[in-house]
Amino acid sequence: MSLDTLIVIPVKDFGEAKSRLGQVLAPDRRSALARRLCERTLAFFRERLPEHDLLVVTASPVIDDLARRYDAAVLREPRPRGLSTAATLAAEWSRRRGYAAQLLVPADIAHLDEAELRELLGAPRPGPSVLICPASDGGTNALLTSPPDVLPFCFGERSSEAHRQAAHQRGVPYRILDLDHLRFDLDTPEDLDTLDTLVRQHSGDAPQELVKLWNLCSTRHLSPSSMTPWAAWLTTP
Numbered sequence: 001m002s003l004d005t006l007i008v009i010p011v012k013d014f015g016e017a018k019s020r021l022g023q024v025l026a027p028d029r030r031s032a033l034a035r036r037l038c039e040r041t042l043a044f045f046r047e048r049l050p051e052h053d054l055l056v057v058t059a060s061p062v063i064d065d066l067a068r069r070y071d072a073a074v075l076r077e078p079r080p081r082g083l084s085t086a087a088t089l090a091a092e093w094s095r096r097r098g099y100a101a102q103l104l105v106p107a108d109i110a111h112l113d114e115a116e117l118r119e120l121l122g123a124p125r126p127g128p129s130v131l132i133c134p135a136s137d138g139g140t141n142a143l144l145t146s147p148p149d150v151l152p153f154c155f156g157e158r159s160s161e162a163h164r165q166a167a168h169q170r171g172v173p174y175r176i177l178d179l180d181h182l183r184f185d186l187d188t189p190e191d192l193d194t195l196d197t198l199v200r201q202h203s204g205d206a207p208q209e210l211v212k213l214w215n216l217c218s219t220r221h222l223s224p225s226s227m228t229p230w231a232a233w234l235t236t237p
């Protein structure tokens, strides 16, 4: 019996995560941010999309334990060898278990939106196909492959175009879905500035999750009307 779409969440060790934020966040804050993003992602899929099985790919025993607490299956990689390798391992795993498709979502999307995910999961897929959701920096922030291993994974710089080309060269039908929330992941100091702007724009009614992430990136609980949190962080001895 062919199963439907497996949700795949690749997660690398929290201590090695968010290195591009190294200029503005101390190591403990980066690790705490990565953990918060991961836990929030697992909780989101368990609560909002419980009908989909969940697979976490990781080399970390800590993340293995965390994932199982959210009733996710865990695929342990011997050591982290990059996102494309993690995605390939997941595709082999899901194909072997009879999943018709896999949706890979990184664990660092700032604001996961149920309507967007349901639009993505409900998009028509006539046979082999690829759905690509670009990140604001040209990366790939969600990739739905049907069957799971329908094309090679090419994560990295401007990977959404690389995935489009890979599908085109193989004659695999593909669609690019530009989804506002899914575009935004927390990778760089500029992304933190965007988060700051989003929280300030919403003033008192910013989505709670965004405020929690914003607070994690600041030195203390600042009201949205105060200075940029990481500026405060930078000036704190």
Ligand SMILES: Nc1nc2c(ncn2[C@@H]2O[C@H](COP(=O)(O)OP(=O)(O)OP(=O)(O)O)[C@@H](O)[C@H]2O)c(=O)[nH]1
Pocket: 010, 011, 012, 013, 016, 017, 018, 019, 020, 021, 057, 058, 059, 077, 079, 080, 081, 082, 083, 086, 105, 106, 107, 108, 187
């Ligand atoms: N299992 C696994 N997940 C990975 C690996 N590399 C990245 N990821 C995950 O893939 C998603 C996107 O990761 P990146 O943005 O490339 O890495 P990051 O740790 O978030 O940030 P940087 O350290 O700045 O690159 C996140 O959920 C990462 O945890 C890997 O080698 N193995």
Ligand SMILES: O=C(O)[C@H](O)COP(=O)(O)O
Pocket: 083, 106, 135, 137, 138, 139, 140, 141, 154, 155, 156, 157, 159, 160, 185, 187
């Ligand atoms: O497209 C990619 O490589 C992944 O989404 C990771 O991209 P990022 O490093 O911009 O998060």
